[in-house]
Amino acid sequence: MRAWLLVLLACLALPVHAELWGFVDAAGVAHFAPRQLDARYKPVLGSVGMQRVPGKTDAGLALLNWLDIAPEVKAVQPWVREAAARHGVDAELLKAIIAVESGYQKAAVSPRGAMGLMQITPETAARYATPADAARLIEPRxxxxxxxxxxADLLRRFPIDTALAAWNAGEGAVRRAGNRLPDIDETQAHVQLVLELYWALLQQSQPARAQRLTLHP
Incomplete structure:
Protein backbone atom coordinates (compact mmCIF):
# COMPACT_ATOMS: atom_id res chain seq x y z
CA MET A 1 0.00 0.00 0.00
CA ARG A 2 1.35 3.42 -0.89
CA ALA A 3 2.27 5.46 2.18
CA TRP A 4 -0.13 8.27 1.38
CA LEU A 5 -3.05 5.84 1.45
CA LEU A 6 -2.51 5.28 5.15
CA VAL A 7 -3.82 8.75 5.86
CA LEU A 8 -7.12 7.84 4.18
CA LEU A 9 -8.20 6.35 7.48
CA ALA A 10 -7.92 9.76 9.06
CA CYS A 11 -9.36 11.54 6.06
CA LEU A 12 -12.52 9.48 6.13
CA ALA A 13 -13.24 10.67 9.65
CA LEU A 14 -15.15 13.66 8.37
CA PRO A 15 -17.46 15.44 10.82
CA VAL A 16 -20.58 14.33 8.97
CA HIS A 17 -22.38 11.14 8.04
CA ALA A 18 -21.06 10.74 4.52
CA GLU A 19 -23.26 9.61 1.69
CA LEU A 20 -23.00 9.39 -2.08
CA TRP A 21 -25.97 9.99 -4.35
CA GLY A 22 -26.17 10.03 -8.12
CA PHE A 23 -27.99 9.38 -11.37
CA VAL A 24 -27.29 9.08 -15.09
CA ASP A 25 -29.29 11.56 -17.17
CA ALA A 26 -30.96 11.06 -20.54
CA ALA A 27 -27.78 12.12 -22.34
CA GLY A 28 -25.79 9.45 -20.52
CA VAL A 29 -23.98 11.88 -18.22
CA ALA A 30 -23.37 10.71 -14.63
CA HIS A 31 -24.06 13.15 -11.80
CA PHE A 32 -22.86 12.69 -8.22
CA ALA A 33 -23.55 14.64 -5.03
CA PRO A 34 -22.94 14.21 -1.28
CA ARG A 35 -26.69 14.52 -0.62
CA GLN A 36 -29.99 14.06 -2.46
CA LEU A 37 -30.34 17.25 -4.47
CA ASP A 38 -33.66 16.20 -6.03
CA ALA A 39 -35.75 13.11 -6.73
CA ARG A 40 -33.48 11.96 -9.57
CA TYR A 41 -30.62 11.28 -7.16
CA LYS A 42 -30.55 7.74 -5.76
CA PRO A 43 -28.27 6.42 -2.99
CA VAL A 44 -25.02 4.90 -4.24
CA LEU A 45 -23.50 4.25 -0.83
CA GLY A 46 -23.62 5.67 2.66
CA SER A 47 -22.20 5.40 6.13
CA VAL A 48 -23.54 4.77 9.58
CA GLY A 49 -21.30 6.69 11.92
CA MET A 50 -17.90 5.99 10.40
CA GLN A 51 -18.63 2.50 9.06
CA ARG A 52 -18.58 2.46 5.28
CA VAL A 53 -21.04 0.17 3.59
CA PRO A 54 -21.48 -0.38 -0.14
CA GLY A 55 -24.65 0.94 -1.75
CA LYS A 56 -27.29 -1.76 -1.72
CA THR A 57 -29.99 -0.21 -3.89
CA ASP A 58 -30.34 -1.34 -7.49
CA ALA A 59 -29.96 2.28 -8.58
CA GLY A 60 -26.78 2.71 -6.59
CA LEU A 61 -25.22 -0.47 -7.89
CA ALA A 62 -26.26 0.42 -11.43
CA LEU A 63 -24.55 3.79 -11.13
CA LEU A 64 -21.32 2.22 -9.92
CA ASN A 65 -21.56 -0.36 -12.68
CA TRP A 66 -21.95 2.54 -15.13
CA LEU A 67 -18.35 3.46 -14.27
CA ASP A 68 -17.27 0.13 -15.76
CA ILE A 69 -19.57 -0.34 -18.74
CA ALA A 70 -20.46 3.10 -20.12
CA PRO A 71 -18.91 3.62 -23.57
CA GLU A 72 -17.40 6.97 -22.60
CA VAL A 73 -15.78 5.36 -19.56
CA LYS A 74 -14.48 2.31 -21.42
CA ALA A 75 -13.06 4.54 -24.16
CA VAL A 76 -10.63 6.23 -21.77
CA GLN A 77 -9.88 3.30 -19.45
CA PRO A 78 -6.58 2.43 -21.19
CA TRP A 79 -5.35 5.99 -20.65
CA VAL A 80 -6.51 5.99 -17.02
CA ARG A 81 -4.55 2.80 -16.36
CA GLU A 82 -1.57 4.10 -18.33
CA ALA A 83 -1.50 7.40 -16.42
CA ALA A 84 -1.99 5.66 -13.07
CA ALA A 85 0.97 3.37 -13.69
CA ARG A 86 3.22 6.08 -15.09
CA HIS A 87 2.59 8.64 -12.36
CA GLY A 88 2.13 6.30 -9.39
CA VAL A 89 -1.48 7.06 -8.46
CA ASP A 90 -4.46 4.74 -8.10
CA ALA A 91 -6.61 4.24 -11.19
CA GLU A 92 -9.66 4.19 -8.89
CA LEU A 93 -8.76 7.63 -7.58
CA LEU A 94 -8.38 9.00 -11.10
CA LYS A 95 -11.75 7.49 -12.03
CA ALA A 96 -13.39 9.09 -8.99
CA ILE A 97 -11.98 12.51 -9.83
CA ILE A 98 -13.04 12.26 -13.47
CA ALA A 99 -16.57 11.20 -12.49
CA VAL A 100 -16.94 14.08 -10.03
CA GLU A 101 -15.24 16.70 -12.21
CA SER A 102 -16.82 16.04 -15.60
CA GLY A 103 -19.10 13.00 -15.47
CA TYR A 104 -16.78 11.55 -18.14
CA GLN A 105 -17.71 14.25 -20.64
CA LYS A 106 -14.45 14.75 -22.53
CA ALA A 107 -15.50 18.08 -24.06
CA ALA A 108 -16.62 19.66 -20.77
CA VAL A 109 -15.48 23.26 -20.26
CA SER A 110 -16.24 25.22 -17.09
CA PRO A 111 -16.93 28.97 -16.87
CA ARG A 112 -13.40 29.33 -15.43
CA GLY A 113 -11.90 27.69 -18.48
CA ALA A 114 -11.18 24.33 -16.85
CA MET A 115 -11.49 21.73 -19.56
CA GLY A 116 -11.73 18.08 -20.35
CA LEU A 117 -12.26 14.96 -18.31
CA MET A 118 -10.29 16.15 -15.29
CA GLN A 119 -11.21 19.82 -15.68
CA ILE A 120 -7.64 21.07 -16.04
CA THR A 121 -7.21 24.85 -15.91
CA PRO A 122 -4.80 26.72 -18.18
CA GLU A 123 -2.69 27.53 -15.10
CA THR A 124 -2.42 23.84 -14.24
CA ALA A 125 -1.54 23.00 -17.83
CA ALA A 126 1.23 25.60 -17.82
CA ARG A 127 2.74 23.89 -14.78
CA TYR A 128 2.22 20.22 -15.55
CA ALA A 129 2.05 19.94 -19.36
CA THR A 130 4.41 20.75 -22.19
CA PRO A 131 3.40 23.74 -24.34
CA ALA A 132 2.41 21.36 -27.11
CA ASP A 133 0.23 19.31 -24.78
CA ALA A 134 -1.25 22.41 -23.14
CA ALA A 135 -2.53 23.45 -26.56
CA ARG A 136 -4.31 20.08 -26.90
CA LEU A 137 -5.59 19.80 -23.36
CA ILE A 138 -9.10 18.80 -24.41
CA GLU A 139 -7.74 15.51 -25.80
CA PRO A 140 -8.54 12.77 -23.25
CA ARG A 141 -5.11 11.13 -23.06
CA ALA A 152 0.90 12.71 -7.99
CA ASP A 153 2.71 15.96 -7.19
CA LEU A 154 0.03 17.01 -4.69
CA LEU A 155 0.04 13.58 -3.03
CA ARG A 156 3.80 13.78 -2.53
CA ARG A 157 3.35 17.01 -0.58
CA PHE A 158 -0.02 16.66 1.16
CA PRO A 159 -2.19 13.98 2.75
CA ILE A 160 -4.90 12.79 0.41
CA ASP A 161 -7.67 15.00 1.80
CA THR A 162 -5.63 18.19 1.56
CA ALA A 163 -4.26 17.10 -1.83
CA LEU A 164 -7.83 16.88 -3.10
CA ALA A 165 -8.61 20.22 -1.47
CA ALA A 166 -5.63 21.76 -3.25
CA TRP A 167 -6.90 20.22 -6.48
CA ASN A 168 -10.27 21.90 -5.97
CA ALA A 169 -9.46 25.21 -4.28
CA GLY A 170 -5.78 25.67 -5.07
CA GLU A 171 -2.65 25.18 -3.03
CA GLY A 172 -2.90 28.72 -1.68
CA ALA A 173 -6.18 27.92 0.07
CA VAL A 174 -4.61 24.87 1.71
CA ARG A 175 -1.54 26.84 2.79
CA ARG A 176 -3.70 29.59 4.27
CA ALA A 177 -5.58 26.92 6.22
CA GLY A 178 -2.33 25.72 7.78
CA ASN A 179 -1.94 22.80 5.36
CA ARG A 180 -5.30 21.49 6.45
CA LEU A 181 -8.69 21.15 4.78
CA PRO A 182 -9.90 24.71 4.11
CA ASP A 183 -13.17 25.85 5.65
CA ILE A 184 -14.83 26.14 2.25
CA ASP A 185 -18.13 24.30 1.85
CA GLU A 186 -17.67 23.54 -1.84
CA THR A 187 -14.16 22.21 -1.29
CA GLN A 188 -15.12 20.08 1.71
CA ALA A 189 -18.02 18.59 -0.24
CA HIS A 190 -15.73 17.91 -3.21
CA VAL A 191 -13.15 16.13 -1.04
CA GLN A 192 -15.82 14.06 0.68
CA LEU A 193 -17.44 13.11 -2.61
CA VAL A 194 -14.19 12.02 -4.28
CA LEU A 195 -13.12 9.99 -1.23
CA GLU A 196 -16.50 8.27 -0.99
CA LEU A 197 -16.51 7.37 -4.67
CA TYR A 198 -12.86 6.27 -4.49
CA TRP A 199 -13.76 3.95 -1.61
CA ALA A 200 -16.76 2.59 -3.51
CA LEU A 201 -14.62 1.84 -6.57
CA LEU A 202 -12.03 0.10 -4.39
CA GLN A 203 -14.86 -1.92 -2.86
CA GLN A 204 -15.60 -3.25 -6.34
CA SER A 205 -12.09 -3.74 -7.67
CA GLN A 206 -10.12 -4.56 -4.51
CA PRO A 207 -12.62 -5.45 -1.74
CA ALA A 208 -10.00 -6.74 0.68
CA ARG A 209 -8.04 -3.53 0.40
CA ALA A 210 -11.19 -1.44 0.72
CA GLN A 211 -12.06 -3.35 3.88
CA ARG A 212 -8.68 -2.44 5.36
CA LEU A 213 -9.55 1.19 4.75
CA THR A 214 -12.94 0.89 6.47
CA LEU A 215 -13.37 2.64 9.78
CA HIS A 216 -15.48 1.08 12.48
CA PRO A 217 -17.08 2.93 15.42
Missing amino acids: INIHTGARML
Whole structure:
Protein backbone atom coordinates (compact mmCIF):
# COMPACT_ATOMS: atom_id res chain seq x y z
CA MET A 1 0.00 0.00 0.00
CA ARG A 2 1.35 3.42 -0.89
CA ALA A 3 2.27 5.46 2.18
CA TRP A 4 -0.13 8.27 1.38
CA LEU A 5 -3.05 5.84 1.45
CA LEU A 6 -2.51 5.28 5.15
CA VAL A 7 -3.82 8.75 5.86
CA LEU A 8 -7.12 7.84 4.18
CA LEU A 9 -8.20 6.35 7.48
CA ALA A 10 -7.92 9.76 9.06
CA CYS A 11 -9.36 11.54 6.06
CA LEU A 12 -12.52 9.48 6.13
CA ALA A 13 -13.24 10.67 9.65
CA LEU A 14 -15.15 13.66 8.37
CA PRO A 15 -17.46 15.44 10.82
CA VAL A 16 -20.58 14.33 8.97
CA HIS A 17 -22.38 11.14 8.04
CA ALA A 18 -21.06 10.74 4.52
CA GLU A 19 -23.26 9.61 1.69
CA LEU A 20 -23.00 9.39 -2.08
CA TRP A 21 -25.97 9.99 -4.35
CA GLY A 22 -26.17 10.03 -8.12
CA PHE A 23 -27.99 9.38 -11.37
CA VAL A 24 -27.29 9.08 -15.09
CA ASP A 25 -29.29 11.56 -17.17
CA ALA A 26 -30.96 11.06 -20.54
CA ALA A 27 -27.78 12.12 -22.34
CA GLY A 28 -25.79 9.45 -20.52
CA VAL A 29 -23.98 11.88 -18.22
CA ALA A 30 -23.37 10.71 -14.63
CA HIS A 31 -24.06 13.15 -11.80
CA PHE A 32 -22.86 12.69 -8.22
CA ALA A 33 -23.55 14.64 -5.03
CA PRO A 34 -22.94 14.21 -1.28
CA ARG A 35 -26.69 14.52 -0.62
CA GLN A 36 -29.99 14.06 -2.46
CA LEU A 37 -30.34 17.25 -4.47
CA ASP A 38 -33.66 16.20 -6.03
CA ALA A 39 -35.75 13.11 -6.73
CA ARG A 40 -33.48 11.96 -9.57
CA TYR A 41 -30.62 11.28 -7.16
CA LYS A 42 -30.55 7.74 -5.76
CA PRO A 43 -28.27 6.42 -2.99
CA VAL A 44 -25.02 4.90 -4.24
CA LEU A 45 -23.50 4.25 -0.83
CA GLY A 46 -23.62 5.67 2.66
CA SER A 47 -22.20 5.40 6.13
CA VAL A 48 -23.54 4.77 9.58
CA GLY A 49 -21.30 6.69 11.92
CA MET A 50 -17.90 5.99 10.40
CA GLN A 51 -18.63 2.50 9.06
CA ARG A 52 -18.58 2.46 5.28
CA VAL A 53 -21.04 0.17 3.59
CA PRO A 54 -21.48 -0.38 -0.14
CA GLY A 55 -24.65 0.94 -1.75
CA LYS A 56 -27.29 -1.76 -1.72
CA THR A 57 -29.99 -0.21 -3.89
CA ASP A 58 -30.34 -1.34 -7.49
CA ALA A 59 -29.96 2.28 -8.58
CA GLY A 60 -26.78 2.71 -6.59
CA LEU A 61 -25.22 -0.47 -7.89
CA ALA A 62 -26.26 0.42 -11.43
CA LEU A 63 -24.55 3.79 -11.13
CA LEU A 64 -21.32 2.22 -9.92
CA ASN A 65 -21.56 -0.36 -12.68
CA TRP A 66 -21.95 2.54 -15.13
CA LEU A 67 -18.35 3.46 -14.27
CA ASP A 68 -17.27 0.13 -15.76
CA ILE A 69 -19.57 -0.34 -18.74
CA ALA A 70 -20.46 3.10 -20.12
CA PRO A 71 -18.91 3.62 -23.57
CA GLU A 72 -17.40 6.97 -22.60
CA VAL A 73 -15.78 5.36 -19.56
CA LYS A 74 -14.48 2.31 -21.42
CA ALA A 75 -13.06 4.54 -24.16
CA VAL A 76 -10.63 6.23 -21.77
CA GLN A 77 -9.88 3.30 -19.45
CA PRO A 78 -6.58 2.43 -21.19
CA TRP A 79 -5.35 5.99 -20.65
CA VAL A 80 -6.51 5.99 -17.02
CA ARG A 81 -4.55 2.80 -16.36
CA GLU A 82 -1.57 4.10 -18.33
CA ALA A 83 -1.50 7.40 -16.42
CA ALA A 84 -1.99 5.66 -13.07
CA ALA A 85 0.97 3.37 -13.69
CA ARG A 86 3.22 6.08 -15.09
CA HIS A 87 2.59 8.64 -12.36
CA GLY A 88 2.13 6.30 -9.39
CA VAL A 89 -1.48 7.06 -8.46
CA ASP A 90 -4.46 4.74 -8.10
CA ALA A 91 -6.61 4.24 -11.19
CA GLU A 92 -9.66 4.19 -8.89
CA LEU A 93 -8.76 7.63 -7.58
CA LEU A 94 -8.38 9.00 -11.10
CA LYS A 95 -11.75 7.49 -12.03
CA ALA A 96 -13.39 9.09 -8.99
CA ILE A 97 -11.98 12.51 -9.83
CA ILE A 98 -13.04 12.26 -13.47
CA ALA A 99 -16.57 11.20 -12.49
CA VAL A 100 -16.94 14.08 -10.03
CA GLU A 101 -15.24 16.70 -12.21
CA SER A 102 -16.82 16.04 -15.60
CA GLY A 103 -19.10 13.00 -15.47
CA TYR A 104 -16.78 11.55 -18.14
CA GLN A 105 -17.71 14.25 -20.64
CA LYS A 106 -14.45 14.75 -22.53
CA ALA A 107 -15.50 18.08 -24.06
CA ALA A 108 -16.62 19.66 -20.77
CA VAL A 109 -15.48 23.26 -20.26
CA SER A 110 -16.24 25.22 -17.09
CA PRO A 111 -16.93 28.97 -16.87
CA ARG A 112 -13.40 29.33 -15.43
CA GLY A 113 -11.90 27.69 -18.48
CA ALA A 114 -11.18 24.33 -16.85
CA MET A 115 -11.49 21.73 -19.56
CA GLY A 116 -11.73 18.08 -20.35
CA LEU A 117 -12.26 14.96 -18.31
CA MET A 118 -10.29 16.15 -15.29
CA GLN A 119 -11.21 19.82 -15.68
CA ILE A 120 -7.64 21.07 -16.04
CA THR A 121 -7.21 24.85 -15.91
CA PRO A 122 -4.80 26.72 -18.18
CA GLU A 123 -2.69 27.53 -15.10
CA THR A 124 -2.42 23.84 -14.24
CA ALA A 125 -1.54 23.00 -17.83
CA ALA A 126 1.23 25.60 -17.82
CA ARG A 127 2.74 23.89 -14.78
CA TYR A 128 2.22 20.22 -15.55
CA ALA A 129 2.05 19.94 -19.36
CA THR A 130 4.41 20.75 -22.19
CA PRO A 131 3.40 23.74 -24.34
CA ALA A 132 2.41 21.36 -27.11
CA ASP A 133 0.23 19.31 -24.78
CA ALA A 134 -1.25 22.41 -23.14
CA ALA A 135 -2.53 23.45 -26.56
CA ARG A 136 -4.31 20.08 -26.90
CA LEU A 137 -5.59 19.80 -23.36
CA ILE A 138 -9.10 18.80 -24.41
CA GLU A 139 -7.74 15.51 -25.80
CA PRO A 140 -8.54 12.77 -23.25
CA ARG A 141 -5.11 11.13 -23.06
CA ILE A 142 -3.30 14.44 -22.59
CA ASN A 143 -5.91 15.65 -20.12
CA ILE A 144 -5.69 12.50 -18.00
CA HIS A 145 -1.88 12.43 -17.97
CA THR A 146 -1.75 16.11 -17.02
CA GLY A 147 -4.23 15.55 -14.21
CA ALA A 148 -2.43 12.43 -12.99
CA ARG A 149 0.88 14.30 -12.98
CA MET A 150 -0.66 17.09 -10.90
CA LEU A 151 -2.34 14.63 -8.53
CA ALA A 152 0.90 12.71 -7.99
CA ASP A 153 2.71 15.96 -7.19
CA LEU A 154 0.03 17.01 -4.69
CA LEU A 155 0.04 13.58 -3.03
CA ARG A 156 3.80 13.78 -2.53
CA ARG A 157 3.35 17.01 -0.58
CA PHE A 158 -0.02 16.66 1.16
CA PRO A 159 -2.19 13.98 2.75
CA ILE A 160 -4.90 12.79 0.41
CA ASP A 161 -7.67 15.00 1.80
CA THR A 162 -5.63 18.19 1.56
CA ALA A 163 -4.26 17.10 -1.83
CA LEU A 164 -7.83 16.88 -3.10
CA ALA A 165 -8.61 20.22 -1.47
CA ALA A 166 -5.63 21.76 -3.25
CA TRP A 167 -6.90 20.22 -6.48
CA ASN A 168 -10.27 21.90 -5.97
CA ALA A 169 -9.46 25.21 -4.28
CA GLY A 170 -5.78 25.67 -5.07
CA GLU A 171 -2.65 25.18 -3.03
CA GLY A 172 -2.90 28.72 -1.68
CA ALA A 173 -6.18 27.92 0.07
CA VAL A 174 -4.61 24.87 1.71
CA ARG A 175 -1.54 26.84 2.79
CA ARG A 176 -3.70 29.59 4.27
CA ALA A 177 -5.58 26.92 6.22
CA GLY A 178 -2.33 25.72 7.78
CA ASN A 179 -1.94 22.80 5.36
CA ARG A 180 -5.30 21.49 6.45
CA LEU A 181 -8.69 21.15 4.78
CA PRO A 182 -9.90 24.71 4.11
CA ASP A 183 -13.17 25.85 5.65
CA ILE A 184 -14.83 26.14 2.25
CA ASP A 185 -18.13 24.30 1.85
CA GLU A 186 -17.67 23.54 -1.84
CA THR A 187 -14.16 22.21 -1.29
CA GLN A 188 -15.12 20.08 1.71
CA ALA A 189 -18.02 18.59 -0.24
CA HIS A 190 -15.73 17.91 -3.21
CA VAL A 191 -13.15 16.13 -1.04
CA GLN A 192 -15.82 14.06 0.68
CA LEU A 193 -17.44 13.11 -2.61
CA VAL A 194 -14.19 12.02 -4.28
CA LEU A 195 -13.12 9.99 -1.23
CA GLU A 196 -16.50 8.27 -0.99
CA LEU A 197 -16.51 7.37 -4.67
CA TYR A 198 -12.86 6.27 -4.49
CA TRP A 199 -13.76 3.95 -1.61
CA ALA A 200 -16.76 2.59 -3.51
CA LEU A 201 -14.62 1.84 -6.57
CA LEU A 202 -12.03 0.10 -4.39
CA GLN A 203 -14.86 -1.92 -2.86
CA GLN A 204 -15.60 -3.25 -6.34
CA SER A 205 -12.09 -3.74 -7.67
CA GLN A 206 -10.12 -4.56 -4.51
CA PRO A 207 -12.62 -5.45 -1.74
CA ALA A 208 -10.00 -6.74 0.68
CA ARG A 209 -8.04 -3.53 0.40
CA ALA A 210 -11.19 -1.44 0.72
CA GLN A 211 -12.06 -3.35 3.88
CA ARG A 212 -8.68 -2.44 5.36
CA LEU A 213 -9.55 1.19 4.75
CA THR A 214 -12.94 0.89 6.47
CA LEU A 215 -13.37 2.64 9.78
CA HIS A 216 -15.48 1.08 12.48
CA PRO A 217 -17.08 2.93 15.42
